[in-house]
Amino acid sequence: MSGSWNCSLSLPMRITEIAFTVYGVTDLGRARAFYEETLGLIPTKSYLMGDQGMIEYDVGPGTLAIGAGAPVFKPAAGGGVAALEVDDFDSAVRRLRERGVTFLTEPHETPVCHLVTIADPDGNLLLIHRRKPAPPAP
Numbered sequence: 001m002s003g004s005w006n007c008s009l010s011l012p013m014r015i016t017e018i019a020f021t022v023y024g025v026t027d028l029g030r031a032r033a034f035y036e037e038t039l040g041l042i043p044t045k046s047y048l049m050g051d052q053g054m055i056e057y058d059v060g061p062g063t064l065a066i067g068a069g070a071p072v073f074k075p076a077a078g079g080g081v082a083a084l085e086v087d088d089f090d091s092a093v094r095r096l097r098e099r100g101v102t103f104l105t106e107p108h109e110t111p112v113c114h115l116v117t118i119a120d121p122d123g124n125l126l127l128i129h130r131r132k133p134a135p136p137a138p
Contacts, residue, residue: 020056020063021082023124024073028052030121031066038099039084039126059084066120075122082126089114089130096128 025031028051035041041057041064048055052069064082067073086092093107093116104125105117115129 018062020065021080022054022065022067022073023080023082023120023122024075025066025068025120025122025124026075027121028055028066028068031068034120035064035066038096038101040095075124080125081117082124083115083129084126085129085131087130089128092128092130 023031028048032043032055035055035057036043041059043055044058044063045056047053049069054065054067054070054073056063056065064084089107096103096116096118101118103116103118105115107114107116111132113129113131115127118126118128120126
């Protein structure tokens with residue numbers, strides 16, 4: 001059959017983990033102030049040339065990065081969403097309000113978590129998230 005895909009000729013790609021998530025930003029200094037001063041993240045690696053490059057923040061076993069200057073680093077409002085787990089949801093919400101962060105959704109509860117949606121200065125979406133404890137096993 002012409003034009004059909006023969007899966008026996010190809011091995012499946014095996015994805016083992018998320019290496020990192022990167023948000024493109026228009027102003028690296030402004031974004032860095034938001035991620036470090038407002039959210040309290042600590043940079044773990046940076047690859048900078050002037051006001052361009054990328055800054056990484058290790059968050060648990062994953063990495064969130066911000067980048068500016070390369071064609072791949074373009075903000076995408078309405079694009080991907082990173083969920084940042086916090087240890088104290090109510091305290092995190094208070095901090096964000098004190099810093100004047102606009103809430104795209106008000107803090108709310110689901111059956112498994114508490115979360116609120118915010119955006120960074122370029123419109124990249126972030127969920128501030130707190131998992132509820134897992135119910136005891138039956």
